Amino acid sequence: HPPVSQMEETSLLRRATCRSQGGASGFKVAILGAAGGIGQPLALLMKMNPLVSVLHLYDVVNAPGVTADISHMNTGAVVRGFLGQPQLEDALAGMDLVVIPAGVPRKPGMTRDDLFNINAGIVKTLCEGIVKCCPKAVVNLISNPVNSTVPIAAEVFKKAGTYDSKRLLGVTMLDVVRANTFVAEVLGIDPRDVNVPVVGGHAGVTILPLLSQVNPPCSFTPEEISYLTDRIQNGGTEVVEAKAGAGSATLSMAYAAAKFADACLRGLRGDAGVVECSFVASQVTELPFFASKVRLGRCGVEEVLPLGPLNEFERARLEKAKKELAVSIQKGVSFIRK
Ligand code: NAD
Numbered sequence: 001h002p003p004v005s006q007m008e009e010t011s012l013l014r015r016a017t018c019r020s021q022g023g024a025s026g027f028k029v030a031i032l033g034a035a036g037g038i039g040q041p042l043a044l045l046m047k048m049n050p051l052v053s054v055l056h057l058y059d060v061v062n063a064p065g066v067t068a069d070i071s072h073m074n075t076g077a078v079v080r081g082f083l084g085q086p087q088l089e090d091a092l093a094g095m096d097l098v099v100i101p102a103g104v105p106r107k108p109g110m111t112r113d114d115l116f117n118i119n120a121g122i123v124k125t126l127c128e129g130i131v132k133c134c135p136k137a138v139v140n141l142i143s144n145p146v147n148s149t150v151p152i153a154a155e156v157f158k159k160a161g162t163y164d165s166k167r168l169l170g171v172t173m174l175d176v177v178r179a180n181t182f183v184a185e186v187l188g189i190d191p192r193d194v195n196v197p198v199v200g201g202h203a204g205v206t207i208l209p210l211l212s213q214v215n216p217p218c219s220f221t222p223e224e225i226s227y228l229t230d231r232i233q234n235g236g237t238e239v240v241e242a243k244a245g246a247g248s249a250t251l252s253m254a255y256a257a258a259k260f261a262d263a264c265l266r267g268l269r270g271d272a273g274v275v276e277c278s279f280v281a282s283q284v285t286e287l288p289f290f291a292s293k294v295r296l297g298r299c300g301v302e303e304v305l306p307l308g309p310l311n312e313f314e315r316a317r318l319e320k321a322k323k324e325l326a327v328s329i330q331k332g333v334s335f336i337r338k
């Protein structure tokens, strides 16, 4: 056997060669809330992503256990664990992408807004850490209520003078994932071949699937439109009720978050034509934040795409969505400005 130091050097060289064969030196990604229901499967999926070279797993509980477990996977990313507030800054230092699924989930009978009192404070603290340690990182915010937590994050960054609206993205990908699945069921086709834009926000009536813009082009009966809109808007509640007190969507959410994080990393790498729906600072409507298709690039959100033509049903639903969204956004802003 060669001496240990030589073995280590050879191993490092081999890993570097493998990465450059993958076409990128890799990105540094942190997951905040990594030991939770979403955090654990999301950590697993990010450890499998060849674009990730370093994966930091932060939580206030059980981060060392999850890290030890994930670190045994023979994929490229180097995994490090961070436990509790004193280690938050080390977890965030130098990160390119920060994904935040920290916070409490719903139980049956609750709205996402009922989570505001606990999750607003958690998101504020974590964003203050980002301001200090990686103000240029792209942030993917999952913690609910997304319609309020994204404005909270923006206000924290504004207050610190580090706000860049291109780098703050609320994750609404699960609505698209659900819409693609439910529409494919109705059409009797493979869900991987369907793309449904979902705009507005991420709660009840603010979730607005644009069924007139489904790709591949197709048409629905009024009954199908009513069924699909209702099912997509209440997909989260469907899971909360099925879990009967044990939380909300975690596995489908981890899948959606990993897909969205991968799109952000491909954008950061410079890939062309990366387009996903996200809740971002927007001029698409009169509201300061709105979910719609965005083009992702080297700086995060390169372009917020227009809504495109809406039919009468969608225009009416948009007005309803905007009313609720305006209140949720203002609630988030006031939490920091108060
Ligand atoms: P969970 O309770 O299973 O996990 C949350 C994790 O956050 C826990 O491990 C907890 O220790 C950790 N945490 C709490 N406070 C923290 C802090 N200050 N710093 C770091 N970590 C902290 O919950 P979950 O099922 O993973 O859901 C997490 C959040 O994601 C909830 O708010 C839920 O509503 C939301 N969610 C959003 C979407 C979406 O589409 N955007 C989908 C599903 C769930």
Ligand code: LMR
Pocket (backbone or CB within 6 Å): 105, 106, 112, 144, 174, 202, 235, 236, 237, 239, 240, 248, 249
């Ligand atoms: C979801 O859509 O599944 C999440 O927002 C969790 C929830 O509370 O429904």
